[in-house]
Amino acid sequence: MTGADASRGPVSHSAEPHQAGLAKRLNWLRAGALGANDGIVSVAAIVVGVAGASATTGPVLTAGVAGLVGGAVSMALGEYVSVSSQSDSERALIVKERRELAEMPQEELDELASLYRRQGLSGDTARQVAEELTKHDALTAHLSAELHIDQNDVVNPWHAAAASAAAFTVGALLPLVAILLPPDAWRVPVTFLAVLLALTLTGLVSAQIGGSSRARAVLRLVVGGALALGATYVAGLLLGASGAV
Template sequence: MASEQARVPSSHPDEPHQQGLAQRLNWLRAGVLGANDGIVSVAAIVVGVAGATSDIAPILTAGIAGLVGGAISMALGEYVSVSSQSDSERALIAKEKRELAEMPEQELEELAGLYEAKGLTPQTARQVAVELTAHDAVAAHLSAELNIDEGDVVSPWHAAGASALAFTVGAILPMLAILLPPEAWRVPVTFVSVLVALVLTGWISAWIGGSSKPKAILRIAIGGAAALVATYGIGLLLGATGVV
């Protein structure tokens, strides 16, 4: 195993050659999205209630309900989504293994044809197919035909757990920001805390995806600010009209 790893090209250390990349990126993605949703949704709830009333009991009740309900919803949604993906991938892997067992020659010709279609000469394509089949036939076919790594099938439980945990961690911030300061400072402190946290999650999401950090930060900060302004305005309106 060590000798195989030593032969992997390492001239570009920033490129993801290591195994298990899909699993790790899936956990990170679920975690960042969960934290962002926890921050924004719970902050919007508590700020909206704070706009309608200064009593701490309804603010706390609404915040806890939003935290628990949101964490469960995030975990369930992530579990269902990733389960569908992993079930499809496992079915394709099982089908490929069955075909290799039942018709190995046809599968070899198919693999050679795939490499020939990518630009290799027929002789080179067949030689590549033969060598890869001898090394690991299943991995060769999954990679060439389906772009799947058998060891990279994502776990729905891991994704669901990461999403629920991240949502909870994210939700704690606006809860503390709205509950700890004096009454006059609750909403301003929550606004500032949430925007700072969203800047951080935007930066992390851009770093994970290798995209533009300023664009990611701007998008997430504007969206979060809009949610807080909208719910706080609704709370003020409802409080002023005596509806609540």
């Protein structure tokens, strides 16, 4: 460190994401982007397919609303079940670790010191760190070093379910509005354009969150969405032409 650096004191890293629970927040953001993407593609495919079979507004609106409600409920239920399982597992591990600390504190201290040695600390330093952290908050130290769990940041299944349903609903509203507002002749083209633009945006957001290639993320979503819309529109046209609907 130069004299100028020393005179300024410790370097601030306030712009860096060191806050607790960052990984889970990023996962929630990623899940939100994926939920919105699912809402966009699935409801767009439904309404475009129905529009291909019928030019009237009623069937398109009915199918779109049904797809939105059903998809949002399905997403919420799936997220609730998944996160509930994760939450139950984390809470069970916390209870188990608390019991072990009460019943065999010395063995747990030795284990904690061993974990720090595996991370590269010398034996004496690892022991000192383990003892000091145990005095401060033994449970937190063990949960962090052994299980990578924060007892104050256990996921809430209700929050996850609500976030998933909300993300899906927001995404699903776009194609529903896009196909209902324009004149009949422009419904499908406007919906295609709106959906592909929205997928481009969600691809950029997903890439930003995950630190991946923006071009690849956007290309995957746009190509996949275009194929889904094209397939359902052709299916609707064929059904309409056949007189089956």
